[in-house]
Amino acid sequence: MSQILTKNLPRAQQRCLHKYFIENEKHYWTIRDRLLRKYRGQWVAFHDGKIVATSLDISDLIEQVGKMGGHPYIAKVGEEDSLVFKVRRRGFSYDEEYRPFVLPQAEINGAIFLSFIQPLLVGRSEF
Secondary structure: OOOOHHHHOOHHHHOOEOHHHHHHHHHHHHHHHHHHHHHOOOEEEEEOOEEEEEEOOHHHHHHHHHHHOOOOEEEEOOOOOOOOOOOOOOOOOEEOOOOOOOEEOOOOOOHHHHHHHHHHEOOOOOO
């Protein structure tokens, strides 16, 4: 497999991705075959033409990337097509009693993925 995965997303979702994330994804795929030897099975963050963080644990990688900023492309080298993240959308109510302002009540599932995808969105909340 050697393809840009965001091309498979619906257009509405593609528009939510930051342009630097898309550029980083394209650059990742141009050198992906060379990365297999050294990074197979590892999570990598790819930014500005190079690997900026690696880990065997996605939570650790997300923490590293969060400290750096930017819009890196994150992948598990050699397993890009076998990983599926699911995000469930759920409506929520507001706690009308909370002061000084009404507070939304929400149940969050998939916190790791949400913290991963949030920096990639450009001011959009719908998915």
